[in-house]
Amino acid sequence: MPHEVDQSFVALPLRALADAALARARALGVEHADFRLERVRSASWRLRDARPAGASDVTDLGYAVRVVHGGAWGFAAGVDLTMDAAAKVAAQAVAMAKLSAKVIAAAAAHGGGSADAGGRVELADEPVHADRTWVSSYEVNPFDVPDGEKTGLLAEWSARLLAAEGVSHVDASLMTVQENKFYADTAGTSTTQQRVRLHPTLTAVSVDPAGDFDSMRTLAPPVGRGWEYLTGDTWDWAGELAAIPGLLAEKMRAPSVRAGRYDLVVDPSNLWLTIHESVGHATELDRALGYEAAYAGTSFATFDRLGTLKYGSAHMNVTGDRTAEHGLATVGFDDEGVAGQSWDLVRDGVLVGYQLDRRIARLTGFDRSNGCAYADSPGHVPVQRMANVSLQPAPDGPSTEELIGSVYDGIYVVGDRSWSIDMQRYNFQFTGQRFFRIEHGKLAGQLRDVAYQATTTDFWGSMAAVGGPQTYVLGGAFNCGKAQPGQVAAVSHGCPSALFRDVSILNTTQEAGR
Known part of the structure; x- marks a missing residue:
């Protein structure tokens, strides 16, 4: 009602x-x-x-x-x-x-x-x-x-x-x-x-x-x-x-993981955070233009690469969305009076859009803002903030079980935990809550001390399949930080389960020297 x-x-x-x-x-x-x-x-x-x-x-x-x-x-x-x-x-x-x-x-x-x-x-x-x-x-x-x-x-x-x-x-x-x-x-x-x-x-x-x-x-x-x-x-x-x-x-x-290269099936409960850090922040146009250089960095996805940057595989279709029902960044109108919209950021693996406010839109020749101005309190000025940035499922895509079934030697990653990414949103590593060994297409018990490591374009380029709508979940966070003085915003990221081939896996205990 x-x-x-x-x-x-x-x-x-x-x-x-x-x-x-x-x-x-x-x-x-x-x-x-x-x-x-x-x-x-x-x-x-x-x-x-x-x-x-x-x-x-x-x-x-x-x-x-x-x-x-x-x-x-x-x-x-x-x-x-x-x-x-x-x-x-x-x-x-x-x-x-x-x-x-x-x-x-x-x-x-x-x-x-x-x-x-x-x-x-x-x-x-x-x-x-x-x-x-x-x-x-x-x-x-x-x-x-x-x-x-x-x-x-x-x-x-x-x-x-x-x-x-x-x-x-x-x-x-x-x-x-x-x-x-x-x-x-x-x-x-x-x-x-x-x-x-x-x-x-x-x-x-x-x-x-x-x-x-x-x-x-x-x-x-x-x-x-x-x-x-x-x-x-x-x-x-x-x-x-x-x-x-x-x-x-x-x-x-569970046994500690053996470092190496594995195929990964990444659950939406983990993949949303990788989207947030490597796609969401990287496609904020103010960041790509250098305005966030002093705090949390800029972006490798620079404005001159719009329409040409091969962000990922052809399975990669990512939208920015201020209209998704129950999305944490969903609004009727942003803090510049711009109506909520949905638009493409990555289409068929190619960078085709950015997140904009009215000043950045005019500065870079876009027709209008896509509604990404937000202030977290009445005492703060609106800044360009993230929309609900989501990886789209394949209309007739496989189930999570079918994705797992296509893996001979791999790991199924569930839940988010810690993360690290460089100042250009390019080199990263992510851990998770639960890791399951995949052997011959079946789950074979849990593993510990797992982190996956890649560059943004290599990781998304290795995406071999995305799940269907039945695997799609809208994840997100309350505490996305940006700007100086710092502001905090809530944002959602929807995604299906997805299959990535030949990804580098680290043993976090060994990496810590223990």
């Missing part, structure tokens, strides 16, 4: 504050101004061995004004919900733009160029979206559920795991977010939105008499859903919790 935007948010003086701020910005001669008021409520609960270990419930409420004046950005934020204060914040944003324009002009003069060449800000055109409302897809808002019911369910699940032989400790957590935004700009766009998301996690730890230990975490991804995710039939919580103790016990007894 569709939900309405929280009435306590709608009751705030959203339009009056926007009108006051935008009117002052217009009077000061801006080329563009936008106003964004946000209320973001984040709550979390943590349990250790079925007992409470911590909780938080924080609300961030405020507004921001961003302007383009004299070809330069200006930004200011405030928390005083009065018309005079909103107008003052707008004037501060214009003052910042004027100061920025002087810096740009001085830099251009020092370099012998023009002020425009020094970084004049222009925005790609966008249709006006007046008085639009959008609410994400969920059934039960987790903030409508009593806290005792949340911690009670986590405690019950923890006790279920603790009762199993070989489980020494259990950590459980639940993170929930309700994000409300009102946006208005001088072009006439005004949008009101509400997003709900949550992330439940349970981790079982086993410690043997000799002091050796390992852990196993649930595979359930964070989602743009409500409380029904924990109580309905969207995820088989009972089945996963019942399986973890036996899988963990087997993992504790």
Whole structure:
């Protein structure tokens, strides 16, 4: 059933504050101004061995004004919900733009160029979206559920795991977010939105008499859903919790992997993170142009390679998507008033697109933004952020079991764990939660100490098959970091199971010198 935007948010003086701020910005001669008021409520609960270990419930409420004046950005934020204060914040944003324009002009003069060449800000055109409302897809808002019911369910699940032989400790957590935004700009766009998301996690730890230990975490991804995710039939919580103790016990007894080259079948619960790091971040155009060089690097997928870079095999088709149902990066409109869209990033293995905001789109000659501007709080300026970046399944593709059946000597990789990638999103290695040896097309027990290593193009170039829609899962994370000052965003990545041939496998214990 569709939900309405929280009435306590709608009751705030959203339009009056926007009108006051935008009117002052217009009077000061801006080329563009936008106003964004946000209320973001984040709550979390943590349990250790079925007992409470911590909780938080924080609300961030405020507004921001961003302007383009004299070809330069200006930004200011405030928390005083009065018309005079909103107008003052707008004037501060214009003052910042004027100061920025002087810096740009001085830099251009020092370099012998023009002020425009020094970084004049222009925005790609966008249709006006007046008085639009959008609410994400969920059934039960987790903030409508009593806290005792949340911690009670986590405690019950923890006790279920603790009762199993070989489980020494259990950590459980639940993170929930309700994000409300009102946006208005001088072009006439005004949008009101509400997003709900949550992330439940349970981790079982086993410690043997000799002091050796390992852990196993649930595979359930964070989602743009409500409380029904924990109580309905969207995820088989009972089945996963019942399986973890036996899988963990087997993992504790498993032999260490022999380093070498293997065929891999990678489960969606692991592959989503490889997509995030090697495709998602690499196809952010601001990063490819060098704007993230000081923090988390640039990208090997540079703009001059658009349309020619062989990113992977012909089986590789990757989309950027701000519209996927239950996606963590799904919105009705981004933080520049751009409607959510879906588009190709990699088609038949070739780089064909990037993630864009309005400034980068105009700067690089694209017709319009694809809706990738986002700020994680009212005190932060919107930056180009990742869409739901997903590997598409083959329409009539094989099952995971069929992919495994096609492997003579290999490894089946399940669940994400640690990762490492260089500053150009090119050389990487990934580990996982569970690794199963494949012998003659059948699973032959678990392995430990496994990491796969490759370059981005070699790895995706080795992809020999992708599974069908029945193997597709929407994974993701709450904590994607970018920008300075740092911002955090939630993002989903869908993918099927996939087969990769002749991939380098490291033994992590040997690599660590132990």
